[in-house]
Amino acid sequence: MERKEGKMARRLKAPLKKEDIKDVRAGDPVLISGLIYTARDAAHKRLVEMLEKNQALPFPLEEAVIYYAGPTPAKPGQPIGSAGPTTSYRMDPYAPRLLDLGLSAMIGKGQRSDQVKEAIRRNGGVYLGAIGGAGALIAGTVKRAWIVAFEDLGPEAIRALEVEDFPATVVIDSQGNDLYEIGRKRYLDSLSL
Amino acid sequence: MRQIDVSQVSRALAEMAVEANCYLGEDVCGAIARCRKEETWPSAKDTLEKLEKNIALAAERQMPLCQDTGMACVFMEVGQEVHFTGGSLEEAIHQGVREGYKNGFLRKSVVADPIRRGNTGDNTPAHIHYEIVPGDKVKIVFAPKGFGSENMSQIRMFPPAAGLQGVKDFILRTVEEAGANPCPPIVVGVGIGGTFDRAALMAKQALLEPLGTHHPDPYYRAVEEELLERINGLGIGPQGFGGRTTALGVRIKTFPTHIAGMPVAVNINCHVSRHKERIL
Numbered sequence: 001m002e003r004k005e006g007k008m009a010r011r012l013k014a015p016l017k018k019e020d021i022k023d024v025r026a027g028d029p030v031l032i033s034g035l036i037y038t039a040r041d042a043a044h045k046r047l048v049e050m051l052e053k054n055q056a057l058p059f060p061l062e063e064a065v066i067y068y069a070g071p072t073p074a075k076p077g078q079p080i081g082s083a084g085p086t087t088s089y090r091m092d093p094y095a096p097r098l099l100d101l102g103l104s105a106m107i108g109k110g111q112r113s114d115q116v117k118e119a120i121r122r123n124g125g126v127y128l129g130a131i132g133g134a135g136a137l138i139a140g141t142v143k144r145a146w147i148v149a150f151e152d153l154g155p156e157a158i159r160a161l162e163v164e165d166f167p168a169t170v171v172i173d174s175q176g177n178d179l180y181e182i183g184r185k186r187y188l189d190s191l192s193l
Numbered sequence: 194m195r196q197i198d199v200s201q202v203s204r205a206l207a208e209m210a211v212e213a214n215c216y217l218g219e220d221v222c223g224a225i226a227r228c229r230k231e232e233t234w235p236s237a238k239d240t241l242e243k244l245e246k247n248i249a250l251a252a253e254r255q256m257p258l259c260q261d262t263g264m265a266c267v268f269m270e271v272g273q274e275v276h277f278t279g280g281s282l283e284e285a286i287h288q289g290v291r292e293g294y295k296n297g298f299l300r301k302s303v304v305a306d307p308i309r310r311g312n313t314g315d316n317t318p319a320h321i322h323y324e325i326v327p328g329d330k331v332k333i334v335f336a337p338k339g340f341g342s343e344n345m346s347q348i349r350m351f352p353p354a355a356g357l358q359g360v361k362d363f364i365l366r367t368v369e370e371a372g373a374n375p376c377p378p379i380v381v382g383v384g385i386g387g388t389f390d391r392a393a394l395m396a397k398q399a400l401l402e403p404l405g406t407h408h409p410d411p412y413y414r415a416v417e418e419e420l421l422e423r424i425n426g427l428g429i430g431p432q433g434f435g436g437r438t439t440a441l442g443v444r445i446k447t448f449p450t451h452i453a454g455m456p457v458a459v460n461i462n463c464h465v466s467r468h469k470e471r472i473l
């Protein structure tokens with residue numbers, strides 16, 4: 001475990017077991033290692049279309065971690081380019097369905113809908129925030145990357161990323177607590193103390 | 194008449210695309226450093242430190258600061274004494290963007306049709322704005338614009354009676370509704386007056402001004418300062434995790450408008466507030 005701003009960053013292993021996330025709480029720093037999959041707008045549309053046609057998905061959803069991201073192209077000799085998160089709400093229409101099918105975690109940035117929060121709670125999942133605009137910093141935690149599906153989508157293709165100590169913060173925990181509400185309130189309350 | 198070969202424009206843009214995406218301007222770096230020092234909330238300070246690390250890493254590895262290397266916004270101020278030779282200026286601008294995004298390993302984020310989508314594969318077309326000015330120089334400003342923040346921007350046609358209060362409320366509401374989505378700390382560009390399109394253009398142009406500069410009219414300068422203070426009192430903080438540092442700056446641009454109207458546009462930019470300038 002690593003000490004971080006007074007709080008231990010919890011190490012999580014991906015694919016991510018539900019029991020490993022049941023007691024992480026909104027605001028907790030985490031470090032993720034293992035295999036995660038990038039998917040953003042166009043990839044989500046296709047994943048859901050595949051589900052509708054009863055086709056097998058290009059990666060196992062069970063215990064999966066999806067990272068809302070579309071990296072820049074890798075320079076020769078590097079596993080990946082800049083690789084920060086994209087805004088998550090655009091995936092809100094698709095997320096509950098994927099959570100119901102076993103998805104453990106989503107990594108992104110920004111607010112989620114009430115439907116997504118409810119689906120997180122119902123399934124004991126988690127929503128993690130990565131630092132938006134810190135693409136170069138995050139790229140350093142990606143050890144290997146390869147395309148798993150939808151190569152024609154370019155930056156929106158689904159990539160498998162092997163990550164080591166990928167830094168994130170728990171934004172919505174399995175109880176439905178939301179850091180965007182709590183964090184702001186805690187800060188503002190601290191001012192009136 | 195001064196002759197300028199359009200290939201010079203292509204070359205400049207290809208270089209600026211990489212510079213803008215990998216090296217953050219000193220004004221923005223300075224503002225982030227200042228906010229980190231003044232930030233009292235520990236987790237917010239920690240996030241700002243990470244942003245500074247990201248800036249250093251990006252420069253060291255010549256890697257884009259952010260994976261959203263944006264839609265290419267190009268602002269051309271063309272001296273009226275200039276005669277472009279060697280082909281189409283417009284095509285030369287697209288060509289420069291094409292080369293910069295390809296050779297610089299930048300992300301291609303443009304789709305050919307807004308509804309039917311389909312990536313164009315080379316980040317073109319660029320969005321170009323031309324202005325004809327006196328003189329024989331050409332000023333090129335290149336500003337890649339990420340859409341996490343672009344999507345949080347708003348425009349509204351107010352009745353004149355809404356007054357300054359209406360304008361301030363609208364700006365604050367826009368920032369509050371944006372919340373964590375545009376990767377705070379943000380930069381807020383505001384256009385007030387003109388027409389519907391002029392207000393939006395001014396809001397974007399306000400984002401091109403160096404942080405720390407102000408509207409020349411003290412009346413609006415005071416509004417910029419008041420709004421920055423109030424935005425940083427909202428508590429949203431870096432990444433929306435809570436804290437003081439919600440915005441790095443607020444910049445307003447204004448233009449005369451019609452007796453019946455008061456257009457207000459708010460263009461939000463993220464902390465990766467990118468723009469490079471070159472004069473030919």
Ligand code: SF4
Nearest residue numbers: 133259339341376463
């Ligand atoms: S809003 Fe800015 S920092 Fe955030 S992902 Fe988009 S371009 Fe990057």
